[in-house]
Each structure stands twice: as C-alpha cells, then as structure tokens.
Amino acid sequence: MDMTLLLFLGFIVITLGITAWASRRSGSSASFFAANRSITAWQNGVAVAGDYMSAASFLGIAGLIAFFGYDGFMYSVGWLVAYLTVLLVVAEPLRNAGKYTMADVLAYRLNPRPVRAMASLSTLVVSTFYMIAQMVGAGALVALLLKGSHISFTMAVTGVGVLMIVYVVFGGMLATTWVQIIKAMLLMAGTILLSVLVLAHFHFSLSEFFTAVSQVSYHAPDGKLVVKDFLTPGLRFKPPYGPLELISLGLALIFGTAGLPHILVRFYTVPDAKTARYSVVWAMVIIGSFYIMTTFLGFGAATIVGRDFIAKNGGTNMSAPLLAKVMAGDVFFAFISAIAFATILAVVAGLTISASTSFAHDFWTNVIKSGKVRSQGEERFVARIAAFVVGAVAIAIAIILGPTANVAFLVALAFAVAASANLPVIVFSIYWKRFNTTGAVCGLAAGLVASIVLILIGPSVMGIDAASVAAAVRHPIQAAPIFPLENPGILSIPIGFAGALLGTLLGEKDPHAVQRFEELEVRANTGLGSEKAVAH
Amino acid sequence: MALPQPIPMPKPGNGDAKKTRWDRVQEMDEFRLLLLAKKEFVIPATITFVVYYFALPVLVGYAPELMDRKVLGPVNLAYLFALSQFFVAWGIAFAYVRAARTFDKYGAHILSTLKKEGFDDSTTGKEGL
Numbered sequence: 001m002d003m004t005l006l007l008f009l010g011f012i013v014i015t016l017g018i019t020a021w022a023s024r025r026s027g028s029s030a031s032f033f034a035a036n037r038s039i040t041a042w043q044n045g046v047a048v049a050g051d052y053m054s055a056a057s058f059l060g061i062a063g064l065i066a067f068f069g070y071d072g073f074m075y076s077v078g079w080l081v082a083y084l085t086v087l088l089v090v091a092e093p094l095r096n097a098g099k100y101t102m103a104d105v106l107a108y109r110l111n112p113r114p115v116r117a118m119a120s121l122s123t124l125v126v127s128t129f130y131m132i133a134q135m136v137g138a139g140a141l142v143a144l145l146l147k148g149s150h151i152s153f154t155m156a157v158t159g160v161g162v163l164m165i166v167y168v169v170f171g172g173m174l175a176t177t178w179v180q181i182i183k184a185m186l187l188m189a190g191t192i193l194l195s196v197l198v199l200a201h202f203h204f205s206l207s208e209f210f211t212a213v214s215q216v217s218y219h220a221p222d223g224k225l226v227v228k229d230f231l232t233p234g235l236r237f238k239p240p241y242g243p244l245e246l247i248s249l250g251l252a253l254i255f256g257t258a259g260l261p262h263i264l265v266r267f268y269t270v271p272d273a274k275t276a277r278y279s280v281v282w283a284m285v286i287i288g289s290f291y292i293m294t295t296f297l298g299f300g301a302a303t304i305v306g307r308d309f310i311a312k313n314g315g316t317n318m319s320a321p322l323l324a325k326v327m328a329g330d331v332f333f334a335f336i337s338a339i340a341f342a343t344i345l346a347v348v349a350g351l352t353i354s355a356s357t358s359f360a361h362d363f364w365t366n367v368i369k370s371g372k373v374r375s376q377g378e379e380r381f382v383a384r385i386a387a388f389v390v391g392a393v394a395i396a397i398a399i400i401l402g403p404t405a406n407v408a409f410l411v412a413l414a415f416a417v418a419a420s421a422n423l424p425v426i427v428f429s430i431y432w433k434r435f436n437t438t439g440a441v442c443g444l445a446a447g448l449v450a451s452i453v454l455i456l457i458g459p460s461v462m463g464i465d466a467a468s469v470a471a472a473v474r475h476p477i478q479a480a481p482i483f484p485l486e487n488p489g490i491l492s493i494p495i496g497f498a499g500a501l502l503g504t505l506l507g508e509k510d511p512h513a514v515q516r517f518e519e520l521e522v523r524a525n526t527g528l529g530s531e532k533a534v535a536h
Numbered sequence: 537m538a539l540p541q542p543i544p545m546p547k548p549g550n551g552d553a554k555k556t557r558w559d560r561v562q563e564m565d566e567f568r569l570l571l572l573a574k575k576e577f578v579i580p581a582t583i584t585f586v587v588y589y590f591a592l593p594v595l596v597g598y599a600p601e602l603m604d605r606k607v608l609g610p611v612n613l614a615y616l617f618a619l620s621q622f623f624v625a626w627g628i629a630f631a632y633v634r635a636a637r638t639f640d641k642y643g644a645h646i647l648s649t650l651k652k653e654g655f656d657d658s659t660t661g662k663e664g665l
Contacts, residue, residue: 070614070615070618073615073618074592074596074618076618077589077592077621078589080621080625081621081625083629084581084585084625084628084629085582087629087632088578088581088582088632089578089582207609207610210609210610213610214610229610231604231610231611231612231615232604232612232614233596233600233604233614237597242597243593243594243597244597246593246596246597247590247593247594247597249593250589250590250592250593254586254589277633277636278633280629281629281630281633284625284626284629285626288622288625288626291622292622518558518559519556519558521562521571522557522558522561522562522567523558525567525570525571525574525639525643526561526567526570526643526646527643527647528557528558528561528647528650529557529658
C-alpha cells in the first residue's frame with residue numbers, strides 16, 4: 001500500500017482512539033462543550049495554534065511565498081500580530097464572563113433572545129463558510145496527494161466530513177482539543193524538519209540562503225526566462241489597489257481573529273482567566289515560530305524546487321509537499337502530506353464544534369426554548385444533531401462546488417464577518433457602559449450584511465473572463481467588479497462599528513443593561529462568579 | 537453541573553441590606569486601581585502594536601523603493617521590518633504577562649476581602665447563561 005495512505009490511516013486510527021477515550025468522559029455539558037474546563041495553559045495554547053494554522057497557512061502561504069516571494073510573507077505577519085488583540089482585549093474577559101459561546105458575553109447584560117439569535121447566525125455563517133473552504137481544499141488536496149490510489153475528490157470530501165462529525169459527535173470538545181494538540185505538534189515537527197533541510201541545503205549559511213532568494217529564476221507566462229529578487233515587495237500586490245488590499249487584509253486579520261468563534265470557544269476549556277492568558281502566550285510562541293519558518297518553506301521551494309516545476313506538478317498548494325519530496329524523498333513527502341491531511345481534519349473539527357455549540361446553546365436553548373430546556377442532556381443532544389447537519393451540509397456543498405472551485409473568498413468572508421460583525425459587539429459589550437440591545441443587533445447585522453455584499457460585488461465574485469477560461473473557475477457574475485478589493489475589511493469593519501454605535505445612540509436607553517454592566521465589569525475583571533473547572 | 541443560582545441573599549452585618557457582591561466590589565478602591573492599571577497598560581500597548589503593524593503594509597505599499605533598500609547583504613529593509621513584527625508582538629505579549637501580575641494581585645485581594653465579609657464566590661447568576 002501507498003506510504004501516504006498508510007500514514008493517513010495511522011492518524012485516523014490514533015484520533016479515533018482518542019475520540020473513544022473522550023466519549024467516556026463526555027457525560028456532562030461542561031465536558032462536552034468545554035472539556036470540563038480542565039485543559040492546561042500549554043495544552044490550550046497548542047490547541048489554539050492547531051485550530052488556527054489551517055492548510056491554508058501551511059500549504060497556502062508556503063505556496064504564495066514560493067510564487068510571489070515577499071508579498072506571500074506579508075500574509076504570515078498578520079496571523080501572529082492578530083493574537084495581541086486576543087490577548088489584550090478579548091480572552092480574559094470572555095473566559096470570566098461566558099460559559100460556552102461568544103454570545104454568552106453579549107447576553108450577559110443585553111436582551112438575550114435577539115442578541116443570541118443574531119450572534120448565532122453570525123457564528124454559523126463564519127464557521128460554515130470557513131468549513132466549506134477547508135473541505136474543498138481538503139478534497140482537492142487529498143485526491144492530489146493520493147494520486148494513483150483511486151481516491152476521488154468526492155470520496156476524500158466525504159471521508160474528511162464523516163471523520164470530523166465522528167470526532168465532534170462522540171468525543172465533544174475533549175476529543176477535538178486533543179486532535180488539535182496532536183496535529184499542531186505534527187505540523188511543528190514537519191515544519192522544523194523541512195526548515196532544517198532547507199538550511200542544510202545552503203550549508204547553514206543564511207547569507208547563502210538569502211543570496212539565492214534574491215535571484216530566483218523561472219519562466220514567465222510568455223515563455224521567457226526571468227530572474228527576480230524574491231525579497232522585493234510588489235510581485236503580487238500591484239498598484240493601484242495592491243497596497244489598499246494589503247491594509248484591508250491586515251485589518252481583517254487583526255480584528256477578525258479575536259472574533260473567530262472556533263478560537264474564542266477554546267478559552268472556555270481552561271480553568272480560569274489567568275490560564276487563558278498564558279495559553280494565548282503559548283499559542284503566540286508556536287504560531288510565531290511557525291510563520292517565521294514559512295520563510296524557509298516558501299523561499300526554499302522557490303529556490304530549490306523552482307516555480308516552473310511546482311506549476312507543472314499540482315500548483316501553488318503543492319509547494320511544501322514537493323519541497324519535502326525533492327529534499328528527502330517519498331517517505332518524507334508522505335509524512336508532510338499526512339500532516340497536511342491532519343491539519344485539515346483538525347481545523348474542520350474545531351469549526352464543527354463551535355458551530356454546533358452555538359446552535360445548541362444560543363439558538364436552541366436560549367432563543368427557541370427561552371433558556372428552559374428539559375434536561376442538561378437536551379442541549380448536548382441538539383448539539384450532536386447540529387454537528388451532523390452542519391457536517392452533512394458542508395460535505396454536500398463542497399461536492400457540488402467541485403475540486404477546482406475558487407474558494408479563497410470564503411476564507412476572506414469568514415474573517416471579514418468575524419472582524420466586522422463579531423468583534424465590535426464583543427468589545428462594546430465588555431467595555432462600553434451605554435451599549436444596548438439595539439446597538440448589538442444593528443452592529444451584528446450591519447457587519448454581516450456589509451461583509452457579504454462587499455464580497456459579492458468584489459473581484460472574487462464579479463469579473464470578466466476570457467472565453468478560454470474553464471467553466472469551474474469563471475467568475476460567477478460576468479461583469480466588472482463594483483468594489484475593487486477582495487478583502488472588504490477596510491470598509492466593512494467601520495460599517496460594523498458604526499452600526500453598533502448608531503444603534504446604541506438611536507435605541508432606547510436601557511437602565512437594566514447599564515446596571516448589569518457594573519456586574520459584568522466586576523466579573524470580567526476579577527473572575528468573581530465565573531464558571532469553575534469540573535473536578536473528575 | 538451546578539444549577540444557576542439566584543443573586544446572593546443580603547448578608548447580615550453589611551449595613552445596606554440590598555447590597556450584592558457586585559456592588560461591594562464596585563465600591564472597593566482596589567477595584568478602581570485594577571481598572572486603572574489595566575487601562576494604563578492595555579490602551580498604549582494596543583495603540584503601539586496597531587500603529588507598528590500597519591506601518592508595514594503602508595510603507596511597503598506606498599514607499600516600495602525605500603523598503604527595497606538592501607541593508608544586510610542581500611536582505612532588504614522590507615524583510616527585516618516584517619521579521620521585526622514577530623519580535624515586537626512577542627515583546628508586547630511578555631510585557632503584558634508581567635503587567636498582569638499586578639492585575640492578579642488586585643484581583644486576589646478583592647476576592648479575599650469579599651470572602652472575609654461573608655460574600656460567596658459561587659457561579660452565577662443569570663438565568664439562561
């Protein structure tokens with residue numbers, strides 16, 4: 001049997017074992033939704049890193065650097081800096097004030113039903129779109145990595161989907177956490193190994209390495225051989241809109257990460273705010289080291305493998321696996337491919353649990369049932385059904401879209417909604433006394449609608465293709481884009497904040513919300529009355 | 537799983553019969569100092585990292601010649617500036633952890649004062665949370 005497939009199966013067996021172990025410990029809501037709040041700082045830090053470093057980072061950014069040099073590396077920077085927003089502004093108050101979801105913090109002082117309904121909708125939009133993007137990528141990738149083993153795109157997508165449903169439905173947050181931890185460790189091990197191999201290729205001389213990077217040769221589309229300095233900015237982000245695009249992307253990362261539901265729920269798995277703080281620092285150490293090493297992965301692929309070879313053998317996303325193959329042969333290629341597979345599985349599992357938790361806890365329990373469920377088990381049961389449905393829908397949509405669909409805009413959309421809808425209302429409800437229910441509903445709605453509309457009228461969806469462009473990669477709307485940027489953050493984030501601000505000022509004054517703010521302020525800052533870890 | 541508990545009952549000997557533990561903390565000097573200490577760190581730190589981070593895309597986008605100046609052999613200013621972002625972010629994170637030790641001290645003091653005065657530290661409080 002094929003080595004890659006064997007390693008895939010090994011990872012599946014180990015993670016299913018963890019799921020079986022976790023399922024015996026997922027008998028209460030605190031364990032199913034929050035892993036008993038017993039995860040330690042380093043464990044949660046590694047798991048946050050695991051949730052965050054998707055295949056888009058591992059394969060995507062390495063590929064962008066291999067093809068566009070410095071401009072690809074620009075992506076790497078924002079992913080780490082974004083965690084300062086999480087650390088300084090969101091993580092600790094969230095852990096102190098909430099229970100299972102982001103909406104807990106909003107519902108604490110505002111009218112819970114409308115606020116939870118909107119927050120749940122926004123969570124589902126972010127998670128499902130992000131998940132579909134991951135699944136399409138996963139299917140295409142698995143089919144490519146296992147070329148020759150008769151595994152089709154449809155089989156790969158279904159397999160990934162079924163596995164993520166199994167982890168979440170049977171193992172809950174505990175299994176999901178450990179899948180993230182294993183995946184993050186594998187990813188770091190693979191990245192460090194590859195980086196060392198690249199450095200060894202240049203005799204461990206950084207000056208030799210960067211000299212090679214400053215003269216990368218490849219064939220331009222017109223067939224001419226060109227030599228480019230890959231450290232020069234501007235190979236991808238070109239005027240007139242390139243610089244604005246970079247700033248807009250940066251805004252979405254810096255403000256969106258702290259609004260991503262699958263990252264936020266991780267802070268409920270630790271015993272207290274102090275542990276949450278240390279886990280962010282752990283995550284930052286890992287995530288930062290990883291993104292610095294993308295330098296070696298990406299530039300290594302550009303100089304050692306070469307753009308021409310990658311373009312002929314699967315395209316940008318194959319840069320890191322091909323680098324492994326060229327450096328150390330088929331076994332290492334299989335290892336790196338298996339890591340990419342683990343990465344995808346772990347990320348979609350994290351998205352599934354955050355989506356299903358929000359549906360069960362926010363929408364079912366608190367909106368439909370007005371907070372009065374018959375038993376604690378009901379909420380878990382609904383979450384399991386929701387995980388199943390969300391997973392099935394994502395599988396179906398990914399299969400309909402097919403392996404060649406351009407889904408990068410779905411990732412941009414997820415970050416834009418997180419930054420424009422979620423973050424403004426989280427920040428205002430923790431820090432602004434006057435904030436009220438109207439403000440929260442308006443902020444969430446404005447951010448959500450602005451992000452979706454700007455993406456729909458932007459260059460990801462609108463564009464005029466030449467007749468020769470294949471049907472699957474054609475722009476859905478054949479017209480010139482109305483909004484010039486792929487990342488709407490620069491406009492949608494101010495719209496989200498403005499919606500929350502205007503809604504608050506125009507809405508009725510809410511003395512109850514102001515009074516509850518005093519309580520929230522104490523709770524968020526001291527941890528008084530916060531959810532405790534469950535001893536077991 | 538503890539069931540949601542009602543807002544704590546008025547404690548004997550607290551003077552004001554309606555005072556909750558939340559009201560009590562709000563009037564403590566330590567709590568004011570805690571909020572002030574947090575504000576004094578978090579606001580300047582946030583402004584610093586936001587300005588430093590966005591300086592990168594702005595300079596790369598609008599002053600590409602400057603950023604492409606070679607400063608260390610083949611390595612240009614743009615790459616070094618991008619790399620420095622990682623170390624600045626780590627630096628701010630470690631500075632925050634140090635500053636947060638003070639926050640924790642205030643927090644522990646507030647909670648122990650409450651305990652001495654007979655308020656409880658149970659999980660509350662709002663139905664439906």
